[in-house]
Amino acid sequence: MDGARDWQAYAAGLKPDGRAWIGGQRVPPGPGGVFDCISPIDGRKIAEISRGQATDIDQAVVGARRAFAEGRWANRSPRERKQVLLRLAELVRIHADELAALETLDMGKPVALSRAVDVMSAAQCLAWYGEALDKRYDEIAPTPRTALALVTREPIGVVGAIVPWNYPLLMTSWKVAPALAAGNSVVLKPSEKAALTALRLAELACEAGLPEHVFNVVPGLGPEAGQALALHPDVDCLAFTGSTRTGKQIVQFAGQSNLKRVYTELGGKSPFLVLDDADVEAAARACAGAIFFNQGESCNAPSRAVVHARVLEDFTARVAELAQSYQPGDPWTRGTVMGAVVDRIQLDTVLRYIAAGRQEGARLVTGGARVREDTGGFYVQPTVFGAVRSDMTIAREEIFGPVLSILPATDVAHAVALANDTPYGLAASVWSRDLDRALTVARALRAGTVHVNSYDEDDITVPFGGYKDSGTGRDKSLHAFDKYTELKTTWIRLPAGIAP
Ligand code: NDP
Numbered sequence: 001m002d003g004a005r006d007w008q009a010y011a012a013g014l015k016p017d018g019r020a021w022i023g024g025q026r027v028p029p030g031p032g033g034v035f036d037c038i039s040p041i042d043g044r045k046i047a048e049i050s051r052g053q054a055t056d057i058d059q060a061v062v063g064a065r066r067a068f069a070e071g072r073w074a075n076r077s078p079r080e081r082k083q084v085l086l087r088l089a090e091l092v093r094i095h096a097d098e099l100a101a102l103e104t105l106d107m108g109k110p111v112a113l114s115r116a117v118d119v120m121s122a123a124q125c126l127a128w129y130g131e132a133l134d135k136r137y138d139e140i141a142p143t144p145r146t147a148l149a150l151v152t153r154e155p156i157g158v159v160g161a162i163v164p165w166n167y168p169l170l171m172t173s174w175k176v177a178p179a180l181a182a183g184n185s186v187v188l189k190p191s192e193k194a195a196l197t198a199l200r201l202a203e204l205a206c207e208a209g210l211p212e213h214v215f216n217v218v219p220g221l222g223p224e225a226g227q228a229l230a231l232h233p234d235v236d237c238l239a240f241t242g243s244t245r246t247g248k249q250i251v252q253f254a255g256q257s258n259l260k261r262v263y264t265e266l267g268g269k270s271p272f273l274v275l276d277d278a279d280v281e282a283a284a285r286a287c288a289g290a291i292f293f294n295q296g297e298s299c300n301a302p303s304r305a306v307v308h309a310r311v312l313e314d315f316t317a318r319v320a321e322l323a324q325s326y327q328p329g330d331p332w333t334r335g336t337v338m339g340a341v342v343d344r345i346q347l348d349t350v351l352r353y354i355a356a357g358r359q360e361g362a363r364l365v366t367g368g369a370r371v372r373e374d375t376g377g378f379y380v381q382p383t384v385f386g387a388v389r390s391d392m393t394i395a396r397e398e399i400f401g402p403v404l405s406i407l408p409a410t411d412v413a414h415a416v417a418l419a420n421d422t423p424y425g426l427a428a429s430v431w432s433r434d435l436d437r438a439l440t441v442a443r444a445l446r447a448g449t450v451h452v453n454s455y456d457e458d459d460i461t462v463p464f465g466g467y468k469d470s471g472t473g474r475d476k477s478l479h480a481f482d483k484y485t486e487l488k489t490t491w492i493r494l495p496a497g498i499a500p
Helices: 007-012 054-069 078-094 096-107 111-135 168-181 196-207 222-231 244-256 280-296 309-326 344-359 412-420 435-444
Strands: 020-022 025-027 034-038 045-050 147-155 158-162 185-189 215-217 237-241 261-265 271-274 304-308 363-366 383-386 403-409 427-431 449-452 485-493
Touching (some): 007 096, 020 196, 054 185, 078 096, 078 168, 096 196, 168 196, 168 237, 196 215, 222 237, 244 261, 271 412, 280 403, 309 363, 427 435
Parallel strands (some): 158 185, 185 215, 271 304, 304 403
16 A cells, blocks of 8 residues: 555554354353453554363364374375465565555554564565475484484464463464464463454465364453463463563463463563664664664663763763654654654553653753644653663663663773663674674673674564563574474484494
8 A cells, every 4th residue: 555545544444353263163252251452552452362272272272282292284295284384474564555454453553664664574474484494404413323413393282372462463464473483373362452463464374274273262351361361271282472460470370281382471670771882863763763663662661771980971962862753653654753652541651651760860952742642542652761770760670661761880890880781681682893892792791682883673583682670581483393393312213333
């Protein structure tokens, strides 16, 4: 669709379907009934979503197990599985406008970004794992000549996936693409705040030729459907993306049930280090672009800028000026770069953190208020705090909104100490014109991804995940296959002493 077209009218014509997708079809709401799906753009109801319960999860898991045991998908040749995933990627591209509009309606980001980033990256992810799956080889171990030991990877079985609302389609794809590519069956629980695109993706997967019961989506609330999936005794692996608080619960649920493998991709409080020899203008541009992108609702957002005293004033002034160009606007309008935060709860959370920053003595440089209230939606100004200390709430806790905290550092060692002074370890960035210096600092940073003179530049070829409280798993890249496969040794005794 042309960017100048009337997206709002297009979205108004959509009829979002919030019913679960189980066994290759939409199923009517079960005993839990439905709940309302409210658009953060204007506070209006856009759909009813099935409130999945343990019985719905069980129905999906039983079907997924049967499909796996019968080898409906797992036993298809790699080439056939590849073709289905490539077809699904193509269907995502064909339905890009619809998926983008659903994503924007559901969680408030600008539709141009939903389409260009979320939908296109999801399609690329599906295609990449489709392409990768028939190019992986297993191993033969270096055993004595009296044995042949095969080390093979087999699909793990039934994969449970639980995803958040900030990149609903993309997070779904990061889990589902490698899990399906490896031959598993999947039961996914999307966030109650944004379930529509995951449900639509499951429909498209069936259209692409995925057998029934291989990819199921059961929407519902975290403590109901999510918990039932994490506790289910017949789920072999649980891939979770969400907050650290819920991640810790998920690990416990695995221990209370069948010790399913659990992979967690959790929150962050990522540092952005600007050293005294940095290109301050480029650093400010990258920092503003990354912290205000997606309304600040990115797990790897650089929410703590740690800035050398010598460039502090310059950096702060530039970021504050750049913040003006990220003012929230109508997500349907061309040129809008920041939309609405996902719901009223998230709006209140962000405003509470802003109030805490002021109360604890940080300097509000710009922003700090709700805007566009007349629309009925949930919009927050891009906000920058200066003079932030590492012990302040806004420096320690993940805000998940467009709020940047700037922490002054006296020298490089101090900057590194501040950067690592966090329970999180998802991402980090260091800016310096001296590459030796930048790499030395990069080595000292405890984070799953460290950017040097950049931020947010990555793609499907590299792993994504965190150290410490940011989780235990890695999405993306060939490494994701490890999560969704079992390692098997087949030891074959060979006769000794036969002359060649
Ligand atoms: P939550 O932890 O609140 O929710 C994540 C998912 O878990 C949702 O589907 C939620 O359902 C579900 N859930 C909630 N409670 C339970 C429970 N008791 N048992 C099982 N499932 C449950 O996180 P948010 O949705 O608020 O997402 C934001 C968080 O995700 C941030 O911390 C962010 O940093 C992190 N994130 C991490 C990424 C990474 O790759 N490391 C990427 C993207 C986000 P429901 O929505 O219905 O409550």
